[in-house]
Amino acid sequence: MPRQKVYGKRSRAIYDLNAIHVSSPEQPCEKTTAKTTTVTQTDIPVRANEGRKREKKGERHALAERQNNEVVLPLEVLEYAKVDETPKREPQAKRTDKITLECEEEITLRRSPRRKRTPSKHAVDDISRGKSPSKDIKELLAGDGSPQKCKLSNSAAAQATAKEVTQQVEPLAQIDAVTPYDQHCSSLLDLTTHPIGCFDTWSTQLSSHFSINKIAEASFGEVYRLSLLEEIPDISRSDESVFKIIPLRAPSSALPTDKRKRKAALTKQEMMSKPKDVANEVKLLQRMSAIPGFTNFRDMRILQGRPPEAFSAAFKAWNAEQKAKKKDLSHFPDPSKKTSYSEDQLWAVIEMQDAGNDLERMVENSECTSIWTVWDIFWQVVLSLAKGEEGAEFEHRDLHLGNICVRSTPPTTIDPARKLGFTPLETTIIDYTISRCLMPSTAATPSIAYTDLSLDAALFEGDSTYEYQYDIYRYMRGVLYQDNAFAEIHNFSSKDLAATGRDWEQYHPQTNLVWLHLVLYKLLEQLEWPSALKAPNKKTKKAEWKAWKKANDLEHVLLKVQDLLDPGAICTNEIWSAGDLVLLALCEGWLDAQDVIGHAEGDESALVSQLEGLELQ
Incomplete structure (x- = not known):
């Protein structure tokens, strides 16, 4: 039960x-x-499968509007792009050699031009030379955490950005460019500029500047605190953050087809959240952030993969502290065990100022x-x-x-x-999981976020x-x-x-x-x-x-x-x-x-x- x-x-x-x-x-x-x-919020737009129209130059974006300068193709499309049997398209087919498929489960991911760059790999050296790496670190916290090379399963690798292919091979323009994971998380992706990233790569980038400690947990998410490892110019303690990390349910298409395995997977997902439920909480956080006394919302992203070592260690340390105080241990599974989460596990990561x-x-x-x-x-x-x-x-x-x-x-x-x-x-x-508020709206009927x-x-x-x-x-x-x-x-x-x-x-x-x-x-x-x-x-x-x-x-x-x-x-x-x-x-x-x-x-x-x-x- x-x-x-x-x-x-x-x-x-x-x-x-x-x-x-x-x-x-x-x-x-x-x-x-x-x-x-189930959150009954219904005003979240759904991303169309046929892709997005290119923006006009100079057009401004709303705060929660997703950037539309990338097209995502399934893995089989990338395989097809390597060889073009149509004689007329031979020149373009040759240029597709820029896409590197290192193995069946490893693919080179490419950054969207609008994404912020990850910190310089020489940031630590800059400190020793008296230079301030604060810009790099702030960009890290605001970056998408997307790996340059991240090992994923076949279904996860299908999320790779293939903008170069679509620009060079015209026949591919009509192919559906939205992956099952993008479609499943569309309500959340519409509230952030970050594409789905790799949990391990994002964690590695953070661990070079911050210690990660688990401080609390709720029914559907765990709360971790980031603390600076050392004093850095232009970075104060007020820049430190807490992250609420919420495991998301997988799309139905990603569940096993075998009846017994599918039932077990569904049982495991009962303790996970639906993307649209988390989207309602994020919208409330964005709405209430400007009002004194409420959480200072900073960012939200979606990550994929098993929890990395830094988060597994923080989980075990928190459990040890609970045991020492004779309190209940975590009701979440041990992330260090492979049976706890799959390689394709999705996570919503909500960043807030440490309060x-x-x-x-x-x-x-x-x-x-x-x-x-x-x-x-x-x-x-x-x-x-x-x-x-x-x-x-x-x-x-x-x-x-x-x-x-x-x-x-x-x-x-x-x-x-x-x-x-x-x-x-x-x-x-903090925590507006089941809260209610009036959302800003230009329509005649105001939008209400509630459960x-x-x-x-x-x-x-x-x-x-x-x-x-x-x-x-x-x-x-x-x-x-x-x-x-x-x-x-x-x-x-x-x-x-x-x-x-x-x-x-x-x-x-x-x-x-x-x-x-x-x-x-x-x-x-x-x-x-x-x-x-x-x-x-x-x-x-x-x-x-x-x-x-x-x-x-x-x-x-x-x-x-x-x-x-x-x-x-x-x-x-x-x-x-x-x-x-x-x-x-x-x-x-x-x-x-x-x-x-x-x-x-x-x-x-x-x-x-x-x-x-x-x-x-």
Whole structure:
């Protein structure tokens, strides 16, 4: 039986219908997994099989538009190109000797003129001579990772670029130039300028400048961090990246024809993602990148092949660390074993700026016991969600602690006169696998990126006696369909859900409040309450007394917010979104306008006007 899956986190918990309840369990534990759903995003264009028209000189491209200056031919076409039996085409046939077929499974790949070059092979020598290789390294991170010579299977080798052949042999112009892999990944290729590359070559290029460490994993992807091996001019730590690496399902034409082998291959692919599902996440990343507090998306590419040694070593090191902490080992297969992945395995690699460590790890390490830390983290997350709501009608729908990253900035002295920013912490919201937002569109009907969670009943069946998070999914469903976290619409059949007139495509920001309840609940669980501390002498220790008094005031505010975000109170107290909670904080004086907008130059009225004027980009 295949393993259950749940977004973001997993557990040993086995679902028991009788164990589901609406109370909030006190003990945290590990989580079950639930099966992901099909993304209903339908606005992704499909690449035509007959090739692409050549662009006009000087024509500009949209950010996510794929370059169309290459034609990809199957391997048998390249074989045919070596000998042209048509007398009229003899001169062109002679020139096809430029294509080198080194063996049946090795082929020389050619770069598209629009692709960026890989770093100079003398980059390390440049450092010793005092020259800056930063340009090479940045081009490496932005490059396509395509090998000059990469051993692939026959089906993978068929992806080789053969532009020279098509230019020289006219009869080949009518042959279908799109490979099964290109066609299968068309929704993703339309969002990047990189063609399908070789995993091993790309990894080798990275390993010369960066160390690769696995830092986390979700149901359908693993997260690796790149760290500079040494200081390099013009390259700072902010240039370091994290990569979410997602195994993709293979096209049906690439599966074995033998029934037994085909069934085994399909079973293995149950833990992999469909390209169109990943494309939905990438579009959300691109959309939300410009909004403060959200992931800084950098790039996306598709790679092919088994995971190289650097990633296999990082996988084993992460497993060893998990074992030492007596935690679950990875639910992904060991990439060093040949039986885990085939030579043709496809991968989506999403590059983002490193946003620090996840909040779940900080809580586990007892790094969130201070009232100043809890206050700053909570309200930064609220502000980010509020700006996401205002700018893109955003709902996260899976905002557990593992999907909040925290980075420390240079330390500051706690100033009791402030209302936010007591600590050197910056939060970032990540992972939009099942999120919903309004996409930019010139059409009359706006485009909505979302996941239809009504098709994934398992997501709402987790056992909350192991982890409170599984109750939150049910609360979210209740407030979306009936503005009541504890609502039970019979068995939530499709007929019952349709009768409410609501669905997951619509905008229901009250779901963000349910997740904010979980974030605050988890943070307050380990808080060292200021009211439990003895007050300093007001006369002899005036500064300490002011800090103690401020800490107590913040404690009372958080307790009040906890009541407002209680699942039973949501939608009954005039608070319907994260934006409403921010407005309440401004009215009550818990936050200032500068805290909401950011510390920019100009008077307060201009900042408030900027907040009210947020529109879709």
